[in-house]
């Protein structure tokens with residue numbers, strides 16, 4: 001059979017980098033607000049509820065079915081046009097948001113708020129469909145090759161975007177001017193769109209090659225397509241209902257918390273928002289480049305831990321490679337010990353270590369699920385960890401318990417997605433996966449809409465008699481009740497994972513069994 005571009009490993013990985021840049025930049029824009037919540041409140045004169053409203057607006061179009069409509073458009077138009085249009089929408093939304101905070105539409109609070117919401121709504125439409133489009137592109141290039149690894153790396157790029165966005169945004173907003181943090185994040189999406197345009201040349205070429213050699217073209221591959229008949233079947237399947245509800249409840253307890261985590265650490269434990277000079281690692285005199293370098297090295301270590309030892313067949317080589325990477329990692333931590341000890345007292349930097357940790361843990365848990373199974377049980381454990389994390393971060397007041405809570409949150413945030421997404425592929429036939437993802441993301445956005453806003457609204461409500469003092473910097477927000485509410489979501493998640501385990505026993509999808517193919 002005639003070879004195509006995807007038969008070259010180098011080209012496949014190049015394609016992965018080109019398209020993952022879109023995930024990196026859109027996750028960055030999605031999550032960097034968390035790193036500057038306090039600065040946004042002061043800069044724009046908004047309350048926590050209004051901040052929550054801006055975050056929640058990302059989901060507004062998606063809660064009424066935009067992801068499903070986007071999926072159908074993706075089916076009709078294909079990767080190239082849909083990618084340009086939805087990537088373009090996320091860029092447009094980001095530009096509008098940046099213009100809003102820069103005061104281009106007017107510098108009074110309500111104008112800035114309204115245009116920030118308009119920007120986030122448009123960004124949210126583009127971002128979620130980009131997520132589905134990128135998954136589809138990975139299937140197109142990696143089917144029959146290293147698909148699971150490519151997907152894990154792809155999410156890793158997204159998490160790196162989240163972590164760096166949260167950590168770097170306060171440096172970009174130095175002096176309390178939030179506008180540069182927005183412009184920078186918007187420009188990143190623009191750059192990733194250029195990468196996507198470069199990808200388009202490869203996409204055209206491979207489609208040509210596939211047509212010439214009689215391999216099915218993208219339009220003919222219907223594995224990932226959305227179909228209403230499939231949708232009806234899915235929402236009457238017990239196991240799917242439980243896993244989709246779990247996706248909604250679990251992510252509602254995690255993504256919205258990330259948008260408040262730096263502020264929580266600042267208000268509860270007295271961490272800083274802006275970094276002192278001791279915590280700055282300068283490259284060419286720039287703290288931003290220095291932070292980016294530290295994160296890229298963390299990513300490289302995370303990926304090396306999860307990929308290098310498993311590439312060797314003999315246990316001795318596995319152990320040896322693990323020891324070499326561990327030694328290098330310890331050296332890296334030792335050299336940067338002063339920087340890291342400052343970071344652990346800074347809200348945005350500490351919170352950014354949660355998504356960073358998932359880059360290390362998600363592939364590890366993924367391979368445990370592959371080898372040992374127990375997917376539903378691991379989802380129960382992950383949800384229980386969430387309960388522990390949120391109890392530690394709410395009712396208790398000790399900073400070390402707080403760190404332990406953050407570590408548990410990071411493990412839960414790795415464990416549940418690592419078990420959940422492959423489990424969907426077991427419950428749902430391959431030709432219904434596109435429909436399943438679209439449906440789950442829509443459910444997820446319902447939960448996110450409620451909790452992005454709900455945490456902020458509850459925060460203002462429980463602190464209603466102290467808001468003037470908080471604004472004047474005389475006292476801090478009390479986060480106890482909002483975080484306790486998230487612990488309840490952890491309990492519901494654990495119950496849903498348990499119901500999933502029971503439903504799976506009846507329906508026999510084998511979620512608790514190892515992946516025999518691996």
Ligand SMILES: NCCCC[C@H](NC(=O)[C@@H](N)CCCCN)C(=O)O
Nearest residue numbers: 027030031131135155255417421441
């Ligand atoms: N192949 C499916 C992977 C889903 C990964 C998942 N992404 C989402 O849930 C997106 N709908 C929302 C991303 C929001 C970014 N803060 C994930 O775990 O990231």
